[in-house]
Amino acid sequence: MWTANFSSISFGTGCSGKDGAIITKVNKRKEGKIFVKCAVNTKTQKPDKAVRIGVLGASGYTGSEIVRLLANHPHFGISLMTADRKAGQSIGSVFPHLVSQDLPDMVAIKDADFSDVDAVFCCLPHGTTQEIIKGLPKGLKIVDLSADFRLRDISEYEEWYGQAHRAPDLQKEAVYGLTEILREEIKSARLVANPGCYPTSIQLPLVPLIKANLIQYRNIIIDSKSGVSGAGRGAKEANLYTEISEGIYSYGMTRHRHVPEIEQGLSDAAHSKITISFTPHLMPMNRGMQSTIYVEMAAGVTIEDLYQQLKISYQDEEFVILLERGVVPHTHNVRGSNYNLINVFADRIPGRAIITSVIDNLVKGASGQALQNLNIMLGYPENTGLLYQPLFP
Numbered sequence: 425m426w427t428a429n430f431s432s433i434s435f436g437t438g439c440s441g442k443d444g445a446i447i448t449k450v451n452k453r454k455e456g457k458i459f460v461k462c463a464v465n466t467k468t469q470k471p472d473k474a475v476r477i478g479v480l481g482a483s484g485y486t487g488s489e490i491v492r493l494l495a496n497h498p499h500f501g502i503s504l505m506t507a508d509r510k511a512g513q514s515i516g517s518v519f520p521h522l523v524s525q526d527l528p529d530m531v532a533i534k535d536a537d538f539s540d541v542d543a544v545f546c547c548l549p550h551g552t553t554q555e556i557i558k559g560l561p562k563g564l565k566i567v568d569l570s571a572d573f574r575l576r577d578i579s580e581y582e583e584w585y586g587q588a589h590r591a592p593d594l595q596k597e598a599v600y601g602l603t604e605i606l607r608e609e610i611k612s613a614r615l616v617a618n619p620g621c622y623p624t625s626i627q628l629p630l631v632p633l634i635k636a637n638l639i640q641y642r643n644i645i646i647d648s649k650s651g652v653s654g655a656g657r658g659a660k661e662a663n664l665y666t667e668i669s670e671g672i673y674s675y676g677m678t679r680h681r682h683v684p685e686i687e688q689g690l691s692d693a694a695h696s697k698i699t700i701s702f703t704p705h706l707m708p709m710n711r712g713m714q715s716t717i718y719v720e721m722a723a724g725v726t727i728e729d730l731y732q733q734l735k736i737s738y739q740d741e742e743f744v745i746l747l748e749r750g751v752v753p754h755t756h757n758v759r760g761s762n763y764n765l766i767n768v769f770a771d772r773i774p775g776r777a778i779i780t781s782v783i784d785n786l787v788k789g790a791s792g793q794a795l796q797n798l799n800i801m802l803g804y805p806e807n808t809g810l811l812y813q814p815l816f817p
């Protein structure tokens with residue numbers, strides 16, 4: 425029979441425990457305590473929206489995903505949204521699934537007033553972002569979802585993105601926002617470069633294994649698959665239904681622009697240069713991403729060593745979950761959520777291992793991780809507003 429001992433329950437930040445608070449989840453993993461997380465009942469309590477947020481590029485996929493996530497954030501309220509072609513429109517007219525949101529209309533960036541903004545999510549195409557961020561008020565906290573500040577070496581940016589870097593001084597202060605790996609650096613950052621979706625799905629399982637010297641640095645082969653929303657909302661012939669449905673194809677063969685970003689993170693973990701083979705594929709699905717990673721284990725290392733290392737590295741993490749041995753991650757099981765599910769399997773070929781990793785490209789691969797980072801930058805519990813369970817089916 426179950427008996428409940430409530431003497432050890434403590435309430436996490438954001439949950440006052442007052443009348444009307446709804447208990448949504450009990451999490452036993454943090455510091456051996458039981459934390460009860462709460463959502464605010466809007467009928468009885470006015471949420472404390474202490475932080476005023478600007479969403480630049482709210483009319484795009486990642487911007488609208490930020491708007492969706494913030495609807496349940498107890499401390500962040502949206503005071504400004506920008507668009508380009510859709511400037512002047514309401515969020516509900518551009519995205520009918522957000523019609524219940526009572527928010528200001530989107531404006532062009534040139535007309536944006538930042539005096540009521542404390543922090544910004546920048547959800548603009550790479551290439552346009554450096555110039556725009558350079559012009560923002562200095563006191564703002566910024567999480568940039570584009571690739572414009574991810575590569576420390578600006579000559580590498582110029583090589584892979586085919587254009588000069590327009591804000592090299594800002595690049596020096598940017599912190600790479602792979603939350604679970606660089607949390608301490610993110611705490612004090614003003615500008616966070618949110619990782620790309622492929623690099624997120626790949627680095628999260630690989631970095632702990634590299635740091636622990638459990639895998640060889642050579643012959644890392646990565647095969648990734650993405651939903652079409654990864655390409656953004658802008659109309660492109662290659663992304664028409666007829667071109668995408670009922671088939672898959674690889675793209676960016678041998679030279680996808682995420683290669684230097686992934687190699688930068690893996691090389692940092694190894695303290696020596698790592699090069700990879702990486703091939704992304706476009707899948708006939710809206711959301712979701714799977715990376716299958718083939719590695720050679722270091723001499724004397726077993727698959728159980730890899731499993732145990734990932735277990736230790738992520739046992740206290742909310743959003744990175746190592747599945748039970750033998751269970752294969754499926755993109756269905758992260759849809760609409762900030763979770764990254766991973767697992768590791770012994771290859772038939774002795775000495776080799778196969779790692780699989782799934783995320784929702786728009787959440788952990790973009791807007792969810794961005795919110796996790798801003799929570800950290802502003803001193804809130806990093807899961808605030810992010811406890812959406814995956815949609816299934």
Ligand SMILES: NC(=O)C1=CN([C@@H]2O[C@H](COP(=O)(O)OP(=O)(O)OC[C@H]3O[C@@H](n4cnc5c(N)ncnc54)[C@H](OP(=O)(O)O)[C@@H]3O)[C@@H](O)[C@H]2O)C=CC1
Pocket residue numbers: 480481482483484485486487506507508509510511533546547548549550552569570571619620621653654655656657658785786789790
């Ligand atoms: N989609 C994904 O899965 C991921 C995307 N990213 C990155 O996030 C950023 C946004 O991506 P995503 O939301 O998919 O892109 P979208 O194409 O869906 O949205 C782009 C947004 O930027 C606005 N915009 C376009 N050009 C300009 C401009 N010159 N000046 C000002 N605003 C402009 C658009 O406005 P309008 O529509 O009104 O013209 C729109 O709001 C990109 O850098 C992308 O690489 C990162 C990780 C994953």
Ligand SMILES: CC(=O)N[C@@H](CCC(=O)OP(=O)(O)O)C(=O)O
Pocket residue numbers: 569570571619620621622650651652653654655656704706789
């Ligand atoms: C399907 C698709 O086209 N995906 C995008 C990656 C999206 C993403 O995470 O990358 P950035 O933030 O670096 O743009 C691509 O391959 O360019």
